[in-house]
Amino acid sequence: MSQIVKGVIARSKGADVEVVDIVVPDPGPGEAVVRVEACGVCHTDLHYREGGINDEFPFLLGHEAAGTVEAVGEGVTDVAPGDFVILNWRAVCGHCRACAKGEPWYCFNTHNATQKMTLAEGDPMAGTELSPALGIGAFIEKTLVHAGQCTKVDREASAVAAGLLGCGVMAGFGAAVNTGNVTRGDSVAVIGCGGVGDAAIAGAAIAGATKIIAVDIDDRKLERARDFGATHTVNSSGTDPVQAIQELTGGVGADVVIDAVGRPETYKQAFYARDLAGTVVLVGVPTPDMEITLPLLDVFGRGGALKSSWYGDCLPSRDFPMLIDLYRQGRFDLDGFVTETIGLGDVEAAFDKMHAGEVLRSVVVIDGAGSEEGAA
Known part of the structure; x- marks a missing residue:
């Protein structure tokens, strides 16, 4: 019945x-x-x-x-x-x-x-x-x-x-562990510290990343990100996040950068904040109208991988x-x-x-x- x-x-x-x-x-x-x-x-x-x-x-x-x-x-x-x-x-x-x-x-x-x-x-x-x-x-x-x-x-x-x-939690955790293949000793930056971003931070910490940089425009979220394993925080409302991430990684950029926002500006930040041959993971969901333009020479010259994470793979x-x-x-x-x-x-x-x-x-x-x- x-x-x-x-x-x-x-x-x-x-x-x-x-x-x-x-x-x-x-x-x-x-x-x-x-x-x-x-x-x-x-x-x-x-x-x-x-x-x-x-x-x-x-x-x-x-x-x-x-x-x-x-x-x-x-x-x-x-x-x-x-x-x-x-x-x-x-x-x-x-x-x-x-x-x-x-x-x-x-x-x-x-x-x-x-x-x-x-x-x-x-x-x-x-x-x-x-x-x-x-x-x-x-x-x-x-x-x-x-x-x-x-x-x-x-x-x-x-x-x-x-x-x-x-x-959300699986999407973020999987973006770090399954899609980004974060492993021990890696440096990781996560842009956007809502539920998905915090889960990515937690996943990176469990996987053994030694430097985990949380990026957001809200100090409340950044403080909370530390509870999930962030070792450093960057408030991008008044600081260039690309420059900050590079400075925190010896001038080279992070091994894995996860965009948990899904906007053209945050994706560009992720792209340029990674190390040469590093990995960018997009897990934030963009809207249908969003577009992005990147110099093709930069895509070629920086190497590495640009990945999208579906449900944390x-x-x-x-x-x-x-x-x-x-x-x-x-x-x-x-x-x-x-x-x-x-x-x-x-x-x-x-x-x-x-x-x-x-x-x-x-x-x-x-x-x-x-x-x-x-x-x-």
């Missing part, structure tokens, strides 16, 4: 989000219903609300989530009811050209649930199919996903912390359990990313705090996840 649960939607571009009743179908073949326990408020959710991703409104927001599998559909073998899982948006297919080459972290054909969740009876748009954020939609008591989007991890981990691996089945182990060992401070816990009705206010730079992550904690059956 389908269920009616509470969830947070963006009904139209720029409109305040709403808590509404949503119909969640029973899982079909390859699908799972997950009782969501916690879900982080990510900037991507705000992009959806503002129409910055696409115009397939209404959106069911939320995607950085952890919870418990409640039911699975036909053919599901990797997870079972009762499993504690982190939701991911890279459910690898195993068959595309990337998977066939042994590079599933680049999977070009990731899976989402086939069925759609809909607005419940009594809503002005009753029966309308919802577009779940990143194929997940987790600001909701229970969500329907492809079973491959469920990564089983140790139940002793806090859901509030674990869910953050579902997007992660493989959830490999990386999520490993990071949860590090968290449980006290070596990776996931709790440090959580500024506050809130309810489903507080998401709009959390967006305002995000805009003001007041939070690293607000996390929605969902109590009860109760429902009624037989809605459809």
Whole structure:
């Protein structure tokens, strides 16, 4: 029987989000219903609300989530009811050209649930199919996903912390460790010290980087970056970050520079702040209108690598359990990313705090996840 649960939607571009009743179908073949326990408020959710991703409104927001599998559909073998899982948006297919080459972290054909969740009876748009954020939609008591989007991890981990691996923290950590290949003795600079940038700093520290330079325009963020492993900070509102990074690295630049902002000006800073044959990693997401011009001779003459990091080039089945182990060992401070816990009705206010730079992550904690059956 389908269920009616509470969830947070963006009904139209720029409109305040709403808590509404949503119909969640029973899982079909390859699908799972997950009782969501916690879900982080990510900037991507705000992009959806503002129409910055696409115009397939209404959106069911939320995607950085952890919870418990409640039911699975036909053919599901990797997870079972009762499993504690982190939701991911890279459910690898195993068959595309990337998977066939042994590079599933680049999977070009990731899976989402086939069925759609809909607005419940009594809503002005009753029966309308919802577009779940990143194929997940987790600001909701229970969500329907492809079973491959469920990564089983140790139940002793806090859901509030674990869910953050579902997007921003994994993106930043992986940008340093997977894409940037940071290793012991490296010098690393990270431009932009929000959640993704701080996760990149933490990843660089765990990988053994000996000099980690945090760059931002907000002293509050720079101070926080030190908690995750930054050894030096640069406030680029009044200091040339390229010059500062070069001075802090003996005049040569950093081995790896990570742009966690994703703007033309920050990318240029990253490009020129790296050492010869160094690596630039772009993990901040630009908007469609952004363009960049670089002298081709400089691209050739500086050598090295210019990389983009998709989801931290992660493989959830490999990386999520490993990071949860590090968290449980006290070596990776996931709790440090959580500024506050809130309810489903507080998401709009959390967006305002995000805009003001007041939070690293607000996390929605969902109590009860109760429902009624037989809605459809």
